[in-house]
Amino acid sequence: MRRVLILGAGTAGTMLANRLADQLDRSWSITIVDRDDDHHYQPGYLFIPFGTATAKQITKPRSSFLPPRVAFVRSGISRVRPDDNEVDLDDGRILGYDWLLIATGTVPRPDLTPGMGDGSLWYRKVFDFYTMAGALALQDVLAGFRGGRLLVHITEMPIKCPVAPLEFAFLADDHFRRRGLRHKVDITFVTPLDGAFTKPIAARELGNLLEDRSIRLATDFAVERVDNEHSTLIAYDGRELPFDLLVTVPLNTGQQYVFESGIGDESGFVQVDKQTLRSTRYDNIFAFGDATDLPTSKAGAVAHFAVELFGDNFQAAIAGRPLPNAFDGHANCFIESGRGEALLLDFNYDTEPLTGRYPLPLVGPMRLLGRSRINHWGKLLFEKLYWQVLMRGRSLPVPTLMSMAGKDQED
Amino acid sequence: MPTNTVKGHTFEVNDEGFFINRDQWSEELAVELAALIDVELDEAHWAPIRFMRQDSARTGVTPTLRRLQTVGGFDVKELYRLYPGKPVKKMAWLAGLPKPVGCV
Numbered sequence: 001m002r003r004v005l006i007l008g009a010g011t012a013g014t015m016l017a018n019r020l021a022d023q024l025d026r027s028w029s030i031t032i033v034d035r036d037d038d039h040h041y042q043p044g045y046l047f048i049p050f051g052t053a054t055a056k057q058i059t060k061p062r063s064s065f066l067p068p069r070v071a072f073v074r075s076g077i078s079r080v081r082p083d084d085n086e087v088d089l090d091d092g093r094i095l096g097y098d099w100l101l102i103a104t105g106t107v108p109r110p111d112l113t114p115g116m117g118d119g120s121l122w123y124r125k126v127f128d129f130y131t132m133a134g135a136l137a138l139q140d141v142l143a144g145f146r147g148g149r150l151l152v153h154i155t156e157m158p159i160k161c162p163v164a165p166l167e168f169a170f171l172a173d174d175h176f177r178r179r180g181l182r183h184k185v186d187i188t189f190v191t192p193l194d195g196a197f198t199k200p201i202a203a204r205e206l207g208n209l210l211e212d213r214s215i216r217l218a219t220d221f222a223v224e225r226v227d228n229e230h231s232t233l234i235a236y237d238g239r240e241l242p243f244d245l246l247v248t249v250p251l252n253t254g255q256q257y258v259f260e261s262g263i264g265d266e267s268g269f270v271q272v273d274k275q276t277l278r279s280t281r282y283d284n285i286f287a288f289g290d291a292t293d294l295p296t297s298k299a300g301a302v303a304h305f306a307v308e309l310f311g312d313n314f315q316a317a318i319a320g321r322p323l324p325n326a327f328d329g330h331a332n333c334f335i336e337s338g339r340g341e342a343l344l345l346d347f348n349y350d351t352e353p354l355t356g357r358y359p360l361p362l363v364g365p366m367r368l369l370g371r372s373r374i375n376h377w378g379k380l381l382f383e384k385l386y387w388q389v390l391m392r393g394r395s396l397p398v399p400t401l402m403s404m405a406g407k408d409q410e411d
Numbered sequence: 412m413p414t415n416t417v418k419g420h421t422f423e424v425n426d427e428g429f430f431i432n433r434d435q436w437s438e439e440l441a442v443e444l445a446a447l448i449d450v451e452l453d454e455a456h457w458a459p460i461r462f463m464r465q466d467s468a469r470t471g472v473t474p475t476l477r478r479l480q481t482v483g484g485f486d487v488k489e490l491y492r493l494y495p496g497k498p499v500k501k502m503a504w505l506a507g508l509p510k511p512v513g514c515v
Contacts, residue, residue: 156476194500220497236488236491237495237497266478266481266482267481
């Protein structure tokens with residue numbers, strides 16, 4: 001019996017399990033490991049602080065999305081021993097594999113910035129929001145916030161869902177506007193980048209939108225520490241930003257076991273070939289989604305498009321042939337901009353986000369890099385597609401590799 | 412493609428003035444570039460630049476501040492002292508490398 005072992009039953013792992021269950025004959029065993037049975041629809045974290053989603057709505061059992069032939073093992077992972085083709089679990093069990101597929105994502109590490117996770121203000125005035133615990137805690141705090149300085153902050157790139165902090169800032173603006181308190185709240189978007197986004201055209205469009213919403217932008221901000229005594233965020237270059245509420249995205253790293261298994265980089269991301277997602281060190285290991293060091297967004301769409309291309313590649317790998325499909329880093333994501341509207345980005349390794357229409361030229365129906373209600377409804381509808389289509393291992397009717405159709409090209 | 416010429420050395424640059432081709436760089440050129448931003452390169456200044464050249468030759472990307480800290484063993488405050496303001500950008504420029512970007 002040949003054995004494929006999947007680590008992580010989130011977005012990428014669940015898609016892989018479903019695809020492989022269809023693709024591999026009964027001479028294969030498929031096992032998937034995760035520490036719990038709670039599958040979070042992570043884009044939903046954004047809406048919890050504003051009271052427009054609940055924990056219950058965005059949580060479903062991982063097991064209910066796994067095919068019957070896939071064995072689900074519930075445990076944390078302590079180490080991969082790639083030279084032995086074995087994985088040690090936290091509960092003491094050892095799982096052997098012929099092929100290992102890693103999809104254990106990234107984790108926020110507030111403990112790695114002095115004064116953040118270990119500070120007295122943590123979960124009192126300083127919160128992360130892209131975790132269930134942080135999102136829930138913020139719901140109460142935002143509801144009781146009646147004015148003052150709000151910082152929306154990114155510690156360092158890369159982070160899971162890179163547009164989420166911008167969305168948080170836009171939704172916070174909308175939230176306080178509706179409550180008639182906007183004039184009492186000073187919102188600043190604080191980023192280590194030199195603009196609102198990494199790529200020029202998107203940075204320009206999103207920067208303009210921040211300005212329209214009277215959200216200040218503090219760029220090139222490399223945070224040194226949080227000063228809990230004075231409620232101040234301090235940068236290495238000496239800048240100090242006082243706050244009444246700090247909503248931060250802590251440093252993101254891979255899982256601890258990746259550091260300890262010798263398969264990742266200094267941030268714990270599994271090093272892979274950026275076209276085939278095969279480990280650069282071990283031919284029988286592949287990694288997917290946020291867990292990788294791919295130079296593209298850490299976003300569900302990236303995991304999805306990469307998984308689409310993996311089936312053929314895996315057959316070739318099993319047969320010892322060259323892998324036929326090359327991933328292009330394709331990502332797309334909705335950006336909630338508040339007031340019932342959203343933007344849509346579509347890009348890859350080589351092409352930055354551009355304005356235009358998606359998925360069809362001229363008719364859309366969705367606008368790229370422009371606000372529209374249809375984009376907003378698309379974002380809300382996507383939750384249903386996520387559970388009912390993607391997590392069942394089916395495809396969406398959009399191109400897997402990025403297409404230039406409908407995109408406006410600037411010189 | 413725009414080019415820049417400093418003391419007779421011509422090299423291709425992008426819109427923001429960063430090198431396109433790392434092979435058009437030399438240590439002599441770095442000294443000339445440093446003078447343009449009022450930095451005099453001593454050994455302390457050279458150490459992170461050499462690390463960035465070597466590291467990026469292997470990985471294909473410009474190392475981030477965090478990588479300089481965790482892999483290179485450099486003290487971040489010291490880098491800010493050596494290259495005030497935006498150290499990684501300045502060092503990348505002086506090292507003939509692309510601007511470091513956290514991925515989108």
